[in-house]
Amino acid sequence: MATTTLHIKNMVCKRCIKVVRDEFTKLNLKIEEVELGQAKVLSPISNAKMTEIKNVLQQNGFELIGDKKSQQIAKIKTIIIEKIHHSEKAFDSINSSDYIAKEMGLDYSYLSHLFSSVEGITIEKFTINQKIEKVKELLVYNELSLNEISYQLGYSSVQHLSAQFKKVTGLTPSHFKRLKDNKRKPLDQV
Template sequence: MKLYIKHMVGQKCKDKVNETLINLGMPYVCVDLGMIETPEDINLVQKNILKGKLQDLGFDLLDSKKHILIENIKSAVIQMVHQYGGQHKEKHSDYLSRNLGYDYTYMSNTFSQQKKMTLQQFIILQKVEKIKELLLYDELNLAEIAVKLNYSSVAHLSNQFKKNTGFSPSDYKKMNLKRKENLENL
């Protein structure tokens, strides 16, 4: 049985859900972003207990098919941007359709109705977060980041970054280097 969970965004979330399942003595096959797979169906009492424990951690157990689809889309986008980076060269729409088994237009419309932002806006926001992360690591220059995240040019990356953060990538990097120096001087 697959159970879908809202608000799982990283390894720490997966670890907390793993720990919760162990503490409840609930057998499971795997825990992944936004999903738990159990070897067999769980009854309503078990489901309600699990739901309560997950809510205590800030997660929600999903019941609606649309909510499940939205969480699957969000998990796939996060995985596409943050884990794979630029390792895949296919269009976002092709990647999501192939991985989730739905027509991109249907997913995009459903996402927009539920989240009050377009799917493309969500992808851009995730890419901007990844750019911030890569700028702080200071291992790649802007041209390398643009290639890694499949931007057509450094100018396109810079424009998108500034539109979403209010800062150019170089200003953002300088600001955070100053902040880091100030924290080191405390």
């Protein structure tokens, strides 16, 4: 049976995977695999079924991505979010641009230009925004020191993390930590 890969925008966490899997099961679709940003379906998909899929995705805050460039951008975002929010160490000792290019199987300069022209920000800025959102999360949990957070997210030093945090949020990490109403954003809005 042929597999159809559906690329899905705003699918940024493990809960998203569960929602998509559950909704597709309700639609009687045979699922091969669901992962961040995509679902592989074994069932034949008629136009009527595709409309149902689009509707159920939209009801849950997702969007089906059709064109190749949009799919590539969604995959770049998924790679970055997965690496920063769902792995032990963000980008380890490897360069994020090398990692993204390797994962995509495409030249980084092409990916960078495509991303910037469509999203209006650079891949680097998107990565920084994701890292800062992760720093906020870790500060709220209060389980790691700033030094440990800096190491986990691949910063060269606590000073570098603090400077970047202040540039993005307008606050120092310690001031943010003291705020009662920590202003975190959903990942699909970063």
